[in-house]
Amino acid sequence: MHLVVEVVTPDSEERDRSAKPIKYANAGIKFFWRIELDGRDAVAYAYELDPAIRAYVPTGIHRGHLRTDIGFVVDIDLDLRKPTG
Template sequence: MGALMNPEHSWPIPPAGGWTADDLDTLPNLPPHTELIDGSLIFVSPQTLFHARAVSFFERELGSLVPENLEVLREFTIDIDRRNRPEPDVIVCREDAVADFAQTRLPAESVLLAIEVVSPESIDRDRETKPVKYARAGIQHYWRVENKDGVAVVYVFEREPVSRTFAPAGIFHDRLKVSVPFPIDLHLTGITAKRPRTE
């Protein structure tokens, strides 16, 4: 309660026209994984165990399958335009876009696949707002991962070049097998499987 009353801990006041992509690198004391959507700062709520396991699963499994000219990154922001710098949960990007260890973002055109694991507070953004922006930015593939009664379901979308929107390409429950953006065959039950106990 004291922190809320302390003027030193006030929320940042946006400038006229909203924040810009560059502001994310300069604003002090932003919470981790803050995103910029339509010029507004989006603060992420504490994540569920499902979210944590799903993000780790896709980072690990795609990392073992990705071709040498591509790279898998988790929770890394991408530049869509001046007013939008989202942070997909997992991305597959061109390796030549990863410049150095001081890098804080990637251009959207370097991203082949964006994956969002849906949380209760991100449902509308992950189902409606982000797919529209990702498709318009030229990202070819989008996966939305949802928790359905303790089971992972992956909704796969591919960009249609004329409309510049995502078209549904499949709904996957136990196993996800696709040929693009590269051959991928994943057993989704690994996301929620109980971990073996170690003695």
């Protein structure tokens, strides 16, 4: 099982949204997540590869928290506003 996570920056926005998902799908990467900023909030866009069409289908948009099971449990705090330390 493979998971790729792209963290989008202004310089990589076009590649991360269009070119890279096609490359990852062609390589057979099962899960693809794209992390972007929406204002000051992190948003995770989650996709799973549909093998019949060899393209990603959306499985969720996560704000504040990402919890899912993709063969193992993933539990990520996306809240950038919490104090650290």
